[in-house]
Amino acid sequence: MPGTTGISRRRMLGTGALTAATGAALAALPAAPAAARTEPAGNASVSADVVVIGAGLSGLTAARDLIAAGRSVIVLEARERPGGRVYGLPLGDGTTSEGGAEFIGPTQDRIAALAQELGVATFTTYNTGKNVYYRNGKRSLYATDGLLGSVPPDWGVIDLQFAMLALGNMAKTVPVGEPWKAAKAEEWDSQTFHTWSRSSSLSSGARFLLDAFISATLSVRSRDVSLLYVLHYIAAAGNESTPGNVDRLINTKNGAQETRFVGGSQEIPVRLAARLGDRVRYNAPVRSVVTGEGGVTVTADGITVAAQRVVVAMSPAIAAKIDFSPALTANRMQLMQRYPMGSVAKFVGVYDTPFWRADGLTGQSVADSGAVDTTFDNSPPDGSRGILMGFINQSNIRALDDASPAAIRKAGLDSFTLLFGEKAANPARTAYQRWDNEVWSGGGPVGIAAPGVLTDFGAALRAPCGPVHWAGTETSGFWTGYMDGAIRSGERVAKEVHAAL
Known part of the structure; x- marks a missing residue:
């Protein structure tokens, strides 16, 4: 059962080689320095103007813009892949489905621009037919083209x-x-x-x-x-x-779930990371950031980077795992203690056909029973096979904390069957991605604030701590929590750092 298995380095580099035709801004990036290697070997010591911690969309975007501005950059990524919470979930047959962030909608201009620049096409989320609503033991169907839209x-x-x-x-x-x-x-x-x-x-x-x-x-x-x-x-x-x-926020048509990416959303960070080349170091979790008179020293597994500035492009909760010396401001440290991630898993069933379409259904649902509380049709653009995706959220996934893969599979399929009938009970294969126990995310889709946090500590989300700067979708103004927000944060912090150098 696929869980948190990452895409292989060979696949990442192969995809990049096949998609070398990118936009003018990316194509104009200077070649990566010879000293940088894709993965740390031994205890390498390198230097750069800026070190970026995290190869998600925010970190990769910041690196791209800083390099285009003439700065040298090293990106350190704890995982063996780029993308962070954008992830192509292996389905066990050589293909993937979106295991993390996947949708794009109106006004998400920055993710749209980056996808176009990288040659990643989009297609409309399947939204023809009726949605399923299951509440108080009763299953009902409803159209989404009325005044209420997606509201049951x-x-x-x-x-x-x-x-x-x-x-x-x-x-x-x-x-x-x-x-x-x-x-x-x-x-x-x-x-x-x-x-x-x-x-x-x-x-x-x-x-x-x-x-x-x-x-x-x-x-x-x-x-x-x-x-x-x-x-x-x-x-x-x-x-x-x-x-x-x-x-x-909530609608599919004219909303944040309107459109998907051909090949999956992971194509965007994979192609961007491939363009950055050997500047991106994988399997290099950062352990410490030490600030001195000459700048910062960032120590990760297998590599130490001396730089003038550092961009921490990760969620506040996971950034708290890094040892900062001297200590960060009190407000920043308190913020990181108070910005937890949500609890979520994405569960998919792969079927020979998207059978729900023949039944007049969109594949979308809302339910008050079972492990899955929301579903979408995640099938490929041509509908050549059916992929049903369900979110297992908050208390539902926490209830499965110690569950075996077989138990999670059963819980997911029981929900699909409740919502879409017996045809959903026997997929060709299943897969899931648990974000709540993924060590470098600790949950998803975004860090949230309980009462009192924003008014007391919110200003620390973006405020630099000396040469330490902050990115990540949580720091974005528009579309915080989304891929668009991540890219906006990377663009903002790149300007901030460039001006400070």
């Missing part, structure tokens, strides 16, 4: 619409990238989303769907996250010319 027509839907309207209106007053500056920041950051939702809705249906909104987007319980954090997440679902809104 539960009996509490009017109640829900008023709550969602209130959310949208509050989110309009939250400054993107600086939610702690909102006029009502203290009030909103002093309560959980659960507290607010219970005071703002009366029906069990509305309350369930509000909880489902949090689970589907953040992989946490509504009791875990600050109302202010959620309001900023909504405000961030846009760009400089288009304000964020709830519909763009």
Whole structure:
């Protein structure tokens, strides 16, 4: 059973060789320094202007932009692959499906631009037919082309619409990238989303769907996250010319789940890393960052890098694993202790055909029972086979903490069968990716803030600590938590570091 197995180095380099035709900006990058090698050997010592910790989209983007600006860069990556939370999950037959971030939607301009630059095409997420809604032991189907869009027509839907309207209106007053500056920041950051939702809705249906909104987007319980954090997440679902809104977050058509990448989203970091070449070092988890008069010394397994500046391009929670000397500011250290990841796994079943399409279904669902609470059709563009993907979120995946691969497989297929019938019970193969026990992510899809964190420590998300700079999707203003946010953070920090050198 595939779990956290990474793509091989041979596959990474092979993919890069096959996709050498990239955009002008990438093609213009100077060759990697001869001293840099793909993987650490012995205890190598190298130097560069900047060392980037993390070869996810944020770190790779920062490296690309700094190199294009004439700076020398070394990227250190703990895994044997690039991409971070963007991952091609092996299906056991030489192909992959998206095991991590996968969708792109309107206003996600930076990920769209990078994909185009790298020659990664897109296709529309399958969205023809009806969605499945399973609640209180009853399975129902509903169309998604009405006024409610992806919202299931539960009996509490009017109640829900008023709550969602209130959310949208509050989110309009939250400054993107600086939610702690909102006029009502203290009030909103002093309560959980659960507290607010219970005071703002009366029906069990509305309350369930509000909880489902949090689970589907953040992989946490509504009791875990600050109302202010959620309001900023909504405000961030846009760009400089288009304000964020709830519909763009939750919908497939005209929403964040509208489009997928041909070959999988992992093609983007794989191709970008291949273009950066030997500047990227794999299997090199960073253990310490020491700041001195001459700059920084970054020590990883098998390699030490002397640089003037360092970019930490990873989630706050995982960045806390690094030993910083001298210590970081108190606010930054406190922030890293308070920014945990959600709990999530992606489970896929591979079928000879996408049988749900013949049944008039989109493959999308919301459920209150079973391990899987949300599903999507992850089939390839031509529909030559069916791939059904389900999210196992928050308490559901925690309940499977000690479960065997066979038990997780059964839990996933039981959910698929409940939602899509007996045809879902016997796939050709299954696979899953658990992010909650993945050592270099510690969960997903994004770090979240409980009450009090943003107002007290939010400014430390991006504030440099001397020569130590911060990137990662958590630090982005627009589309925080998404691939677009990761790329935006890399572009921002590259400008910041270049100006400081």
